[in-house]
Amino acid sequence: MFFNSWYDLLRLVIVGSFAYAGLIMILQTTGKRTLAKMNAFDLVVTVAFGSTFASAILNKDVSLSEALAAFALLCGLQYCVTFLxxxxxxxxxxxxxxxxxxFHRGRFLEAAMRDERVTKEEILATMRSAGVADLSGVDAVVLETDGSFSVVRGGTPGPMGTMANVNGADDAGDA
Structure with a gap:
């Protein structure tokens, strides 16, 4: 339970080192966008890298070449999705x-919150995390494509240019 064999430890060190080096080389080749967390597909690829790496070093049935092929496949698929x-x-x-x-200029958008399954408390927590104490200092709270929240501070009455592609911004009058 605490120790199987020296061979298992040696295999872990060797395969882990080569898998790590191979992953780094593949990621260097495919660029920064491969590990960006901009949407759900990016998250899936990042989690799959971790799962594949763990399988390669802990599962004796997964060879180093299979792990490297899986890394290359994930990078290739991610490249294709982003290319297209x-x-x-x-x-x-x-x-x-x-x-x-x-949230828009002092108003919680209940229909949008219900559609996205987000509570008022979660939005308030996001504002607190952004250092906001007064709701009047917030022009908008946006649920981003990666599941994170953005707090747009302001207090200026004009249009907010960063809201151009945000669902619901047209209805709020700020596209």
Missing amino acids: SVRSERFQDLIKAEPRLL
Whole structure:
């Protein structure tokens, strides 16, 4: 239970080191975008990297070459998805979510909050985390495509240019 064999430890060190080095080389080749957490697909790839790495070093049935092939496949698929989404608006609409406006200039947008399954308390917690004490200092709270919240501070009456692609911003009058 606490120790199986020296061979198992040696295998873990060797396979782990080579898998790590291989993953780093593959990530260097495919660029920063591979590990960006901009949407759900990015999150899936990041989690899959971790799972594949763990399988490679802990599961004796997974060879180093299989792990490296899996890393390359994940990077390749991520590259294809991002390549197509940058070049095809139709493909982008198919795979990516839109950011959603949940709070606008002192008003909680109840329908949007219900659709996104977000509570008022979660929005208030997000504002507190952003250092906001007074709701009047917040122009908007947006649920981003990666599931994080953005707090847009302001207090200025004009349009907010960063809200151009946010679902619900048109209805709030700020696109």
